[in-house]
Amino acid sequence: MAGRGGGGRTDNIGRDNIGRDMDGQQDLRLTPQRRAVLEVLRAVHSHPTAAEVYDRVREVAPGIGAATVYRSLGLLVQAGQARELSLGNGTAARYDGNTSRHDHLVCDRCGRAVDIDLPSPVEMIVNELAHSTGFAITGYDLQLRGLCPSCRPGG
Amino acid sequence: MAGRGGGGRTDNIGRDNIGRDMDGQQDLRLTPQRRAVLEVLRAVHSHPTAAEVYDRVREVAPGIGAATVYRSLGLLVQAGQARELSLGNGTAARYDGNTSRHDHLVCDRCGRAVDIDLPSPVEMIVNELAHSTGFAITGYDLQLRGLCPSCRPGG
DNA sequence: ACAACTTTGAGAACGAGTCTCATTATCTAC
DNA sequence: GTAGATAATGAGACTCGTTCTCAAAGTTGT
Numbered sequence: 001m002a003g004r005g006g007g008g009r010t011d012n013i014g015r016d017n018i019g020r021d022m023d024g025q026q027d028l029r030l031t032p033q034r035r036a037v038l039e040v041l042r043a044v045h046s047h048p049t050a051a052e053v054y055d056r057v058r059e060v061a062p063g064i065g066a067a068t069v070y071r072s073l074g075l076l077v078q079a080g081q082a083r084e085l086s087l088g089n090g091t092a093a094r095y096d097g098n099t100s101r102h103d104h105l106v107c108d109r110c111g112r113a114v115d116i117d118l119p120s121p122v123e124m125i126v127n128e129l130a131h132s133t134g135f136a137i138t139g140y141d142l143q144l145r146g147l148c149p150s151c152r153p154g155g
Numbered sequence: 156m157a158g159r160g161g162g163g164r165t166d167n168i169g170r171d172n173i174g175r176d177m178d179g180q181q182d183l184r185l186t187p188q189r190r191a192v193l194e195v196l197r198a199v200h201s202h203p204t205a206a207e208v209y210d211r212v213r214e215v216a217p218g219i220g221a222a223t224v225y226r227s228l229g230l231l232v233q234a235g236q237a238r239e240l241s242l243g244n245g246t247a248a249r250y251d252g253n254t255s256r257h258d259h260l261v262c263d264r265c266g267r268a269v270d271i272d273l274p275s276p277v278e279m280i281v282n283e284l285a286h287s288t289g290f291a292i293t294g295y296d297l298q299l300r301g302l303c304p305s306c307r308p309g310g
Numbered sequence: 311a312c313a314a315c316t317t318t319g320a321g322a323a324c325g326a327g328t329c330t331c332a333t334t335a336t337c338t339a340c
Numbered sequence: 341g342t343a344g345a346t347a348a349t350g351a352g353a354c355t356c357g358t359t360c361t362c363a364a365a366g367t368t369g370t
Contacts, residue, residue, distance in 0.1 A: 029367090031317065050357080065319035070358060086244045090327070092357060093244035121276035126299065134304035142297045144281065149289035184336085186348065205326080220350035225327060245358070247326060 013079060028079040036061045037072040041082050041097035047104070047113045049092040087113055168234060183234040191216045192227040196237050196252035202259070202268045204247040242268055 012027040028034070040056045041048075048056070054069045073095055076082040085094040087106045094113065104113040119127065122142065130137045147153075167182040183189070195211045196203075203211070209224045228250055231237040240249040242261045249268065259268040274282065277297065285292045302308075 029316080031366090033318075063319080065321095067320080067359080068318060071317090074359095084244060086241050089239060089241045089248035090356095091244075121280050124276050125297070129299065130301070134307075135299075135301040136307040137299050137301040139301070140297065140299040142280070142295065144284065144290075144292055144295040146285070146290040146292040146294070152289075152291040184347075186335085188349075218350080220352095222328080222351080223349060226348085245325095 013081060028075055028081075033057075033061060033064050033068050034072045034075065036064065037069055038076055038081060038097070041073075041076070041095055044097070045115075047085060047087075047094040047096050049094055051092065053095060085113065087111060168236060183230055183236075188212075188216060188219055188223050189227045189230065191219065192224055193231055193236060193252070196228075196231070196250055199252070200270075202240060202242075202249040202251050204249055206247065208250060240268065242266055 013030050030038075036057045037053060040053055040060075044053075044056065046052075050070055050073055053073065054064075054066055057064055057069055073082065073084075077084050077095070080099060081097075083096040083099055085096055085104060087094055087104070088111070091111055098115070103116050103118050105116045106113045122140070126137050126140060129135065166185045168185050185193075191212045192208060195208050195215075199208075199211065201207075205225055205228055208228065209219075209221055212219055212224055228237065228239075232239050232250070235254060236252075238251040238254055240251055240259060242249055242259070243266070246266055253270070258271050258273050260271045261268045277295070281292050281295060284290065
């Protein structure tokens with residue numbers, strides 16, 4: 001048996017056109033299958049592979065096909081509802097339902113990825129200096145000099 | 156016909172054990188095939204895929220097999236003579252004969268990667284501020300305060 | 311209700327990379 | 341130099357993640 005189309009309630013989700021030229025692309029139709037994929041992605045915080053998403057989704061929607069899961073993941077990424085992570089060659093792509101800006105620290109052995117907050121450049125310098133000099137840094141002040149927009153040549 | 160072993164002069168290259176526990180691993184035997192792979196890698200600056208390396212190597216060593224090229228690339232990476240780059244999921248691994256520390260800027264469309272020198276954190280801050288404020292930055296002074304190693308508690 | 315379009319699931323197909331194996335080189339005693 | 345042990349090779353089968361194809365079934369607009 002092949003082809004079931006949607007089946008339940010189908011809403012739309014808007015897509016953000018970040019970095020894309022306007023090309024009249026439609027919103028992404030949120031079919032029950034796509035919704036299930038998205039819900040798994042949002043519920044899980046382990047950066048699952050497509051296969052892991054597939055397994056989880058089947059617990060909720062047993063009849064879903066692998067192709068649909070792969071397609072949905074791609075569409076959700078395109079629509080800005082998920083992120084795809086490259087955690088090394090030869091490893092399966094991983095997906096992240098957390099679309100806010102963040103970075104990852106990846107284990108070379110098992111591939112596990114944990115979310116990290118990268119320190120700001122200034123904190124980086126301070127920590128690095130604390131390490132290399134043995135100082136306990138208690139404060140800092142970065143003073144920059146220059147010409148404001150109205151004083152700069154041609155400003 | 157299968158199996159030719161080396162064929163010409165075979166030297167060794169030492170391997171650096173960066174980040175590895177000492178495990179009595181031997182040096183990498185530099186067979187003519189491996190040498191050919193390494194020479195292609197050093198001659199080319201385009202971050203080639205294994206398939207591209209294979210094509211180039213065959214111009215010099217027509218009889219070489221794909222498995223040997225893949226194996227050699229892996230061994231050279233292990234031996235610290237080459238680097239493997241992950242430039243996105245679903246794309247073939249790329250190899251870099253330049254093993255000195257550097258970063259890459261990757262084209263989302265064609266996958267081309269160019270070497271870049273990342274600015275230091277301080278330069279980053281200065282450039283960012285110049286951009287966001289419109290100031291022409293002419294100099295800066297970062298002053299940190301703290302306790303030197305002999306003054307810090309327990310120092 | 312009907313036509314046009316979209317989505318689906320199954321499975322074939324694909325590409326990158328690894329594994330197996332018989333064969334051939336190279337290395338280490340002697 | 342020769343023999344035996346060990347390592348490397350090339351061909352091709354194989355694995356795995358992912359995409360493609362296609363008929364069937366769902367959805368949308370009128």
